[in-house]
Amino acid sequence: MNASSNQLTFTTLTADYPAVRIPAGTAANTPTLITQGATNASVLLDLLFRNLDTANARLFDIYIGPNTTAENNIVQINVPANSGNNGSTSLCSLAAQAPAIFDLDLAGNRVITLESGVQVYVVNKVALTSDIYVRAKRRNF
Incomplete structure (x- = not known):
């Protein structure tokens, strides 16, 4: 089978989906x-x-x-009310709201490369009155 090195590498990645709960009551501007x-x-x-x-x-x-210094802030997104919660409002996707921050790999997949230890933070801009859940779709080499 002929396959690009990118396809071979991508198939050897392990997927994980780390998730974090940001609880109601979290103060504004909390990383x-x-x-x-x-x-x-x-x-x-x-x-x-x-x-x-x-x-x-x-x-x-x-x-x-x-x-979370200013130079590492790449974009602000708007997470709609009730998104991903009731079947009528979709989950909010960073890739859908800010596709320009993603690179395209050789197979055409949108990705952000995270070298070892490079971190991804979210910062809520107002105090939260309800929980927010954030899940990363990640593949590890």
């Missing part, structure tokens, strides 16, 4: 570590947000780097 690059690096395929607040959309800053 939450979602995931980081594995020992031999990872690719981030997406961050998915589930908002249990049925009335309010929430803004989140996304940071990629060792901390």
Whole structure:
């Protein structure tokens, strides 16, 4: 079978889906570590947000780097009210809201490469009145 080296590499990755609960009552501008690059690096395929607040959309800053300093803030997204919660409002996808921050690999997949230890944080811009769940879709080398 003829396959590109990219296809062979991608098939040897292990998938995981780390998830974090950001609880109601979390103060505004609180950084939450979602995931980081594995020992031999990872690719981030997406961050998915589930908002249990049925009335309010929430803004989140996304940071990629060792901390939440301004230079590591790559985009702000709007997580719709009730997203991923009731079947009528879809999960909120970072890849759908900010496709420009993702690279395309040789197979055409949208990815963000996370070298070993490179961290991904989200920061809620207002105090939360309901839980928010954030799940990373990640593949590790």
